[in-house]
Amino acid sequence: MAKRAHPGKKRQPQRQPQPQPQQPPPPEPRREEENGKGKGKGKGVGLGGVWLEISWAKWRVFRFVFFGLMSVDAFLQVSHASRYGAGGFNVPHLSWLPLPEPGRPSITFAYGALSVLFALIAQGALVRATLPIATVLYGWTYFSSQLDSYQHHYLMWLLLLILCFVPRQPDPLPAGAAADAPRRVTTWALRLALIQVSIVYLWAAIAKIDTLWLDGTALFIQVQDGWVRRLIEDVGFSPAAIAVMVAELFLAVAVWNRRLWLPAIVAGVGLHVGIELVGLEIGLFSYLMIAIYLLLVPDVVYVRVAEWLAPLAAPLRRPGLRHAAWPAGIAGLIALFVVVPLPLGAVVVFTALLWIGGAVAGIVSAERDRGPRLAWAFAIAAAVPIAVHAETQVADDYYRFWGGAARRLGDDKSARRAYDGLLGVDDTSEYAHYHLGQLDLAAGELDAAYAHFLRAKKSAPKRARAYFGEANVWLRRNDPDKARTALEDGLRLEEDAQARSLLQSLKVAPAPGAGTQVENPAP
Amino acid sequence: MRSTFRWPYWFIYAFVAVQLLLPLHYYVARLDAYDERWAWRMFSSTRMVTCEVSMTVDGQPVALGGQFHEAWGEIAARGRRVVVESMGARMCRKHPGKPVIARLTCKPIVSRGSKGPVPPGMTRYAWLRGSESYMGGFDLCTIPEL
Numbered sequence: 169m170a171k172r173a174h175p176g177k178k179r180q181p182q183r184q185p186q187p188q189p190q191q192p193p194p195p196e197p198r199r200e201e202e203n204g205k206g207k208g209k210g211k212g213v214g215l216g217g218v219w220l221e222i223s224w225a226k227w228r229v230f231r232f233v234f235f236g237l238m239s240v241d242a243f244l245q246v247s248h249a250s251r252y253g254a255g256g257f258n259v260p261h262l263s264w265l266p267l268p269e270p271g272r273p274s275i276t277f278a279y280g281a282l283s284v285l286f287a288l289i290a291q292g293a294l295v296r297a298t299l300p301i302a303t304v305l306y307g308w309t310y311f312s313s314q315l316d317s318y319q320h321h322y323l324m325w326l327l328l329l330i331l332c333f334v335p336r337q338p339d340p341l342p343a344g345a346a347a348d349a350p351r352r353v354t355t356w357a358l359r360l361a362l363i364q365v366s367i368v369y370l371w372a373a374i375a376k377i378d379t380l381w382l383d384g385t386a387l388f389i390q391v392q393d394g395w396v397r398r399l400i401e402d403v404g405f406s407p408a409a410i411a412v413m414v415a416e417l418f419l420a421v422a423v424w425n426r427r428l429w430l431p432a433i434v435a436g437v438g439l440h441v442g443i444e445l446v447g448l449e450i451g452l453f454s455y456l457m458i459a460i461y462l463l464l465v466p467d468v469v470y471v472r473v474a475e476w477l478a479p480l481a482a483p484l485r486r487p488g489l490r491h492a493a494w495p496a497g498i499a500g501l502i503a504l505f506v507v508v509p510l511p512l513g514a515v516v517v518f519t520a521l522l523w524i525g526g527a528v529a530g531i532v533s534a535e536r537d538r539g540p541r542l543a544w545a546f547a548i549a550a551a552v553p554i555a556v557h558a559e560t561q562v563a564d565d566y567y568r569f570w571g572g573a574a575r576r577l578g579d580d581k582s583a584r585r586a587y588d589g590l591l592g593v594d595d596t597s598e599y600a601h602y603h604l605g606q607l608d609l610a611a612g613e614l615d616a617a618y619a620h621f622l623r624a625k626k627s628a629p630k631r632a633r634a635y636f637g638e639a640n641v642w643l644r645r646n647d648p649d650k651a652r653t654a655l656e657d658g659l660r661l662e663e664d665a666q667a668r669s670l671l672q673s674l675k676v677a678p679a680p681g682a683g684t685q686v687e688n689p690a691p
Numbered sequence: 692m693r694s695t696f697r698w699p700y701w702f703i704y705a706f707v708a709v710q711l712l713l714p715l716h717y718y719v720a721r722l723d724a725y726d727e728r729w730a731w732r733m734f735s736s737t738r739m740v741t742c743e744v745s746m747t748v749d750g751q752p753v754a755l756g757g758q759f760h761e762a763w764g765e766i767a768a769r770g771r772r773v774v775v776e777s778m779g780a781r782m783c784r785k786h787p788g789k790p791v792i793a794r795l796t797c798k799p800i801v802s803r804g805s806k807g808p809v810p811p812g813m814t815r816y817a818w819l820r821g822s823e824s825y826m827g828g829f830d831l832c833t834i835p836e837l
Contacts, residue, residue, distance in 0.1 A: 254760035259777045371714040371731035380736035385803045389815045
């Protein structure tokens with residue numbers, strides 16, 4: 169997709185070479201822009217200023233950080249998959265767009281695949297294929313349902329779409345330049361990405377021309393308690409709110425304007441660090457926005473860091489690592505399937521097919537190093553969801569949210585699958601055992617219900633609800649003495665009005681009616 | 692050679708134009724002020740509205756939590772009309788010939804200057820609630836596009 173087009177921007181003086189005769193003559197956007205003529209004449213030369221030349225090292229660092237964060241964020245989204253298609257209801261963002269309806273399995277696949285795809289893009293692996301696929305998948309997850317109404321997800325999709333057009337290789341070296349000279353990339357796509365971010369800041373500032381923002385009310389409500397709130401209280405909510413709006417207006421002008429990049433970094437990073445510190449629940453959005461400011465950092469920083477890192481990368485070219493690449497990649501995919509207790513089989517198959525496709529392309533192109541590099545890229549890409557799973561509650565939440573929603577919507581069969589899945593994550597889960605006990609109790613499977621309540625009691629000895637569940641089992645077995653004992657044990661841990669009432673009725677009438685039991689006391 | 696440069700510029704023109712104009716739609720044409728999609732209105736006070744949503748089918752109240760995932764209930768509670776109407780449309784299909792009526796009782800936030808300090812034991816959200824406004828109250832099954 170990212171067809172190379174040379175904009176003809178002036179090179180750095182120290183690398184100003186004699187023009188190569190083989191290179192196409194550059195268009196002259198600068199000249200026409202400077203004299204103010206010819207803008208938008210259909211020749212494409214009037215927008216010469218839209219081309220952006222940056223160091224290749226900067227693009228690679230940005231790509232690594234931005235898509236690395238996107239990879240983590242995608243896997244975190246898996247936990248919400250169960251809301252899609254629940255109860256057979258959905259409202260798409262654009263009703264006229266014929267998109268496939270989302271459901272729990274398809275969204276699980278999409279976010280799982282996105283996590284792997286973004287990790288591959290972060291490493292620069294198969295970007296020609298992976299970035300457009302990721303853009304389509306991400307767009308589908310967003311546009312197919314209003315369940316995702318996060319404006320930052322919409323922004324990320326727009327940026328993905330734009331970044332598809334960034335060249336996959338750096339500009340050719342100027343004639344006479346050393347082979348290891350710093351490489352550069354010239355593209356309109358990165359400028360457009362920055363313009364897009366500027367437009368967001370502009371409209372965000374316009375939206376804040378509102379009494380409730382300017383007098384500080386909106387900020388007063390949203391900022392969480394803590395030292396940042398105390399700091400804002402000292403300044404005043406209204407001045408702070410106005411400062412946010414002014415910062416956004418400044419960023420709307422500065423982000424796409426190279427001359428203003430240094431103050432833009434200060435204002436933009438400061439703004440997003442502030443947003444992160446006030447405790448708004450916006451996931452990794454602040455970090456993603458801060459990552460965008462990597463594009464504004466002066467090139468020289470990246471060139472120097474690249475020079476410093478170059479010797480450190482030498483050990484990565486050892487033959488041993490080449491030989492270990494394929495086993496590592498295969499092990500990574502197997503580990504993704506085995507270690508992460510989520511239904512990711514389709515993701516593993518998709519990833520394997522992608523790998524095979526990339527390997528075939530490598531054979532066709534006869535690039536000697538491509539196979540091992542690709543294998544390592546897949547090994548690392550598979551490691552991202554594994555690492556996020558190890559550090560977070562994604563799998564646990566996935567089954568909890570699924571089970572809870574299915575239970576509330578009256579789909580006991582689906583709820584049982586979810587709770588069984590949760591036991592696959594944690595076989596001591598009080599939550600899963602308790603609700604499985606309730607489902608078994610409702611189905612008349614008293615032995616199974618009793619076993620689950622016992623496990624729940626063992627897992628959370630200070631929670632009362634499993635005791636009340638056990639009491640219901642004894643009542644169904646017409647054993648009021650044991651029911652009374654279970655209720656008393658539970659009430660010693662936690663007070664519950666229904667359980668107390670039932671206990672009283674058991675004391676008054678030792679032989680209770682068949683229908684008497686404690687209802688589900690807690691979600 | 693220059694003709695090969697033409698397409699990105701038109702793409703850029705179109706992209707920037709759409710991104711500049713689309714948010715404008717919210718301010719000049721959108722009927723539902725609580726639907727802030729595509730308008731880049733992050734952290735807006737409109738987003739903080741809270742609505743109580745109730746629905747009846749043939750006069751009988753419906754437990755929405757048993758019909759729709761709670762996430763849809765949360766979006767409806769922000770007053771987004773298209774979601775409430777879609778929920779109604781679903782109930783219309785489930786109960787053909789019976790009137791489906793949704794009622795939204797919404798409380799926007801009001802300026803903190805008009806309310807004074809937050810009393811102890813009360814959340815900021817709860818304290819800065821304004822007077823109620825109402826939406827709905829008619830048979831959703833009579834909306835043509837439903």
